[in-house]
Structures are given as C-alpha cells and as structure tokens.
Amino acid sequence: MGRKLLTEHINVEGIDTFEVYRKHGGYRSVEKALKTMTPDEVVEEVKKSGLRGRGGAGFPTGMKWSFLAKPEGVPRYLVCNADESEPGTFKDRQLMAKLPHLLIEGMITGSYALGARTSYIYIRGELLYVLRILEKAIAEAYAAGFLGENILGSGYSLDLHVHPGAGAYICGEETALLESLEGKRGNPRNKPPFPAVQGLYARPTVVNNVETIAAVVPIINDGGDEYAKLGVGKSTGTKLISACGHLNKPGIYEIELGVPVEEFIYSDEYCGGIWKGRDLKAVVAGGSSVPILPKELILKTAAGENRLMTYESLSDGGFVTGTMLGSGGFIAMDETTCIVKNTWNFSRFYHHESCGQCSPCREGTGWLEKVLHRLEHGHGSMHDIDLIVSVAKQIEGNTICPLGEAAAWPVAAAVRHFRHEFEWHVTNPKEATMPGAAYRGAPVLA
C-alpha cells in the first residue's frame, strides 16, 4: 500500500473532534506557517510541491495562487469548492465527514498564504449532515484559538464560514459558485474577468477543491519537495479516487499518482477486480464528464504502454484514444453494461443540470437527451447516431462554462468507441430494449 497523506488517520475513533485530531499531529501546518513562514513562502512551498487542482481541471495550485491580484486595501477571499456533485465522484464528502479538521486546517494555512481574512466553504446542499459536522468542527477550532482574532498570537485573523448550496450541479462551476455565494441565481459568469481578479463580491478570489486545500496540510508539514517526490512527472503527490461501478471493492482509495490502471482495478490492494468474475467493458476514469474508454484503451495507451493513474498518462492520445483524470470519479462497467443506456443516463443528468443561460447548452443538452432516449428505446435511426455527434460538436467549446463540454464529451466518446452498440439498437430494437440487454462486440480503438 502506497503512502497516505490525507487519509492516514481517517479510521481513528473520534478523529472528527479537535482533541483527537490535534493529538494525531493536527494543526501543525498552521503553527508552522503562521510562526515561521511568510505568506509568500507558503505559496512557494505549494508551487514546489507541484500540486494540481483536484477538482477536475488539474491546474497547478501554486500558480493559481500566485495569479491572485493583490491590490492595496482590498479584501481577498479563499473559497473552498465543496459542491461535489459530479456523478461518480464522492471523495470530498467522505473527507469532510471524517476529517473536518483537515479541511479547516488547510483553509487556515491557505487563507494565510493568500492574505484572506474571510474564507468560505461552499458545500453541496444535499450534504446537510456534513455541513453540521463542519460547523461543529469550526466552532471547536474557534474555541481552540485557531480561528478568529489573532490566531496563535501571530496577529493574523481569519473568519471561516460554511455556506450550503441549494441543489444545483452548475454551482460547482467556480463563477456560478461565487454568484450563488453572493446570494444570486447560480449562473456562470462570462470570463474574463477571472476570479483571481474579480471573484467574490468583485474582489480577488481563489476557488479550490476540498482535496486540493486538504493537500496543503502535508505540503506545509513535510515541505513541498517531499510532496513532489511522490507521484510521476508532473502528477505529484497522492489523489483520492472514488471507485464505483462493477468492482469487487468499490470505495475511496488514496493512491500515489502513477499506479497503473490495471493494478488499480485488479489488485486486491485496491478495487479487487470486476465483480461476479465478469470481464471489464469500459471505464469512465474521472467523473461522468470525461470521455469513456473501452477496456483495451484504459489499460494500455494506443502506443501499447501501460496506462497509469496520472494526469498525463490518462490524457495520452487526446480525446481520440485518451481521457482525463478529472475529479477522480472512477466508474467501471462490466460486460453486461449497455453503453447506450449509460450515455443516455449521463446526458439526462446534464439536461437536468444545465443552467439555461447560453443557447448551445440549454437547447443542446435537451436535444442530446431526447435523441439518446429514442435510440435507447429502439426508436432511433442510423442518422440519429451522426446527429448526436454533430450536436455534441455544436455545443463543445461554444458555451460560457465547461458544462457544455461536460455534456458533449461523454456522448462523442461513447459513439467514437462503441458505435456498434448504437447501431445494434437501431437494427435490433426488440432485442436491445429487453431488460438488461447489452451488446457484446469489439470496440473501436482509434
């Protein structure tokens, strides 16, 4: 088992309380940062660590922090994006529910680095119980003097608030999140200006994923260089992968980046293989938005190399033969899965969650869903298969926010690799609409 940085003590009894968390080395990073480091040194450490955003885009965190505009006399904000709602991703929920103080510790250290005096955790509205856990933990941190005025006598003050969303996937998009946090309708903003210049309340703001902020804690504790030793190339450190689907041992795994995908799926240390002794058919490697890959391509790249759980290796081959690490929502599908049905299900989600602001996404997601519904239920034609590819292409890249792409990519990839399944639905509608029907044929690999 690889090294665990975030979840080492996750199963210790009472780790969600301040005393137990502190006893296991908690809040050391706050002490170290506030007492011995300047904010710029903290940012420098994060830069050195090579940490990349864990929310899906994989943007280098240190760089994001250094982009933050710092005009005199204007407040700045650190906002934690805990609106985890990507289908297949459930790592942040567990991290916050079990280790609330880890996130709070990361928020304090991060806020100190950015010079924020008020910080927010924007949590998904459905996670009400986690919200309560966080609020309790924040109250404990205030009582222990780690939040509030003059933390540890350093002269640095910070207020931390938790704010629940109201049930919209789109509010996980950073600018929609900021709108929602401001009390408005959660519509993504036009960019530029970017949040680093004009974010929350038109002030410079950094928005980071829960796991990203939590990862700041081990980086400050052990040093950025130490963190960068883990992982492969530009994918440093550890990553939480929420594995689900037809696996023997679904769950959340903290892996060192660079574990081969094959090992992750089949070794007993991780997912323990495909359930019921069946064969793997396809994998969605980073949450429902990323392109689906057939077994042959997820285990090996088009060039025949072993695919690793890293940002670079998973995106090897672009969108023709590759995918993305995304948010780490690893969905495995066995040979009995119907890809058409799965694609329809995904697009139903995006249709439901599109904010309706810009026309390609508002109209296109609904159109995709309707045509996929038709195909899945045996009423489609061959022409419909080309139609969904064309509609997906019309959405992709032409929208305000990445939800358009998130809706278009899975459809385009499913047709790219599993076109024969769509065609089978058209030619054998009776068979295809039987409960549990799934076509078994060789996928298209390039």
Add this chain to the structure above:
Amino acid sequence: MAKITFDGIEVEVPDGTTILNAVRQIGGGVVPPAMCYYTPLKGTGGKCRACLVRVAAGSAKDPRPMPKLVASCITTVQDGMVVENTTSQQVMDVRKGIVEMLLINHPLDCPVCDQAGECDLQDFAFEHGVSTTRYEEERRTFEKIDIGPLIQLHMTRCILCYRCVYTADQLTPERVHGVLGRGDASEIGTYIENIIDNEFSGNVIDVCPVGALTDKTFRFKQRVWFTKPVNAHRDCENEKCCGRVTLWYKGKDVLRVTARKDQYGEVKEWICNTCRFDKKETSDWVLEGPAHINRASVISANHYELPVVNPQVILDLPESTTRELEHNPPLRLGGING
C-alpha cells in the same frame, strides 16, 4: 487606443471597447449578429453565442490565437488583435449551429407573430440558418402568462436573452419579473403571475428580440411591413422619458408607438408608458419625417436607403444590388470612408 484588424479591415478604437462595438464602427456585412447583447443595458451579452468570432491573434504583445471562439460582445479589444468573422469557415459553421439551437424550441409561428418583419431571430435565421430542421421531437411550449393589460408575455417564443430582465433592473425601481427554473425549462415569469406595472414597463417590448413580449394594444392589428414608421417627438412630463419616438402609421391612424431603434435594433433613449400607449393621435406629436429603416428589412420594401457595404464582400452581393450601387453614387463604403 487600440488598433485591431477585423476580417482584414483595420479599425482604431479606445481601450476597453468590445470587439463587437469596434466592428460596429466599421459597419456593414462584417458585423456579427447579436441576439442578447444590448449596448445601453449593463451586464447583457455572452449568452446567445450568436456573435462568436475567432481571435486569430490575441494582441501585438502576445500574438497567439485564442483557443476557443469568443463572444465578441463581451471580449475587449487588445492592440494588434486580429479577429476573423465572415472570413473564418469555423465561425460560420458554429453560427449555423447556434441558429439551429435557437430554433429547435422556437415555435416558428412567424405567420401569426406580431414580431415578424422586425424580429432579430427571423433575420438571424434568414442570414445564417438552414432551411430544414433535424429536430423531430416535440417543441417546448408554455401557457401564455398574463402580466397586465399592456404587455403580452408568450414564453414559447422566448430565447432567454435576459434583455427584459436587465431593462427592468436598470430602468425601474422594482423588478417583478425574472428567470425562473433552469436549463431548457427556464422561463421568464413574475412570481406568481404578478402584474408588471410601472411607468417604463413598455420598454421590455422594444428590447425583446423575438415575439415573446408584445404590445397588447397593437397585437394582430397590422403586419409591421404594412405600416409606415415616422419619427416624432413631444414634450413629455416624465423626466426620465426622452419623448422621442417612432409612430407607426397605417393610413392616417397611429397604430403603435415605439422608442427609436438604431441600425442594430437598439433603443438608446427610453420612453414612458404614457407616450407609448396613450398618445396615439397625430395631434399629440410633432412629426419629424420618415424613420430610417434598414434596407434589408422587409419593412423598407426596397425603397429606403442603400446598404453600407464592405469592399471585401461587395463581390458576394447579388448582381442587382451591385448594379444599383453603381448607379446610385455616392456609394457609402464602410471601413474606408469611416
């Protein structure tokens, strides 16, 4: 000042100008269409994606192209920027796609729609759309919502440009309507079936690019192309009302009163409901003369002004138009004479 090259035409504009407004200074056929952007309303733009253009070079300092197409109505110019609109096949293809998206849930009831003839969506579809549809499903429909005695809201035709929301926000003290719901279920509405009642509410009719908000006092009275627009003004008691309007005549009767729109369909000066709905006698007004109507518009019926033509696209014009241009000097060329 920043100098940009748009479709091969150079134009110099002050820093902070958007690409769209820079191109409007050139004028003519290279100007991208805009369905949601509205210059007088702050915060509009970026939603319909009709004005997407390709930035082939970001600026003189950083000449890399922008990775995605950008909305020209909200992207500001940089010195040395090179932008492609009609010269980029990609932009033209994407625009075709945008028309298709806007139309799949539009009822296409132009024959019974009051906006027909002065509808931005109609013009947009005519210029950039295709004549067939690939959409087979049932279109989205809504019940007509009653928002008072003067304005009709017919959501089925709405393209969610948000213009009327910004108008109400920026023109009137209390906005009672907004966007409810999300995705393709979002709708303009008053929560719940409230009346929009204030002195400037009528302006939402003018800003609406389609027939979703129409004038109840004019509905089904006359097709707009059978009416004759005449500019007029009066001394309005209301301070915020400019009193400068367009009267739409049929014979001797004033059928409706609207604010004056410029060549891009934008109202620059707002009028109050008294001027719009209550003053429908010629004796209420001081007449100024025929209103300018774009030649391309069906309202002008081909006997108003000549179009502004960019030299680059002159070859693409139909022969009849070029002939007319030659026989009717002076030819006003966009981008060359200013």
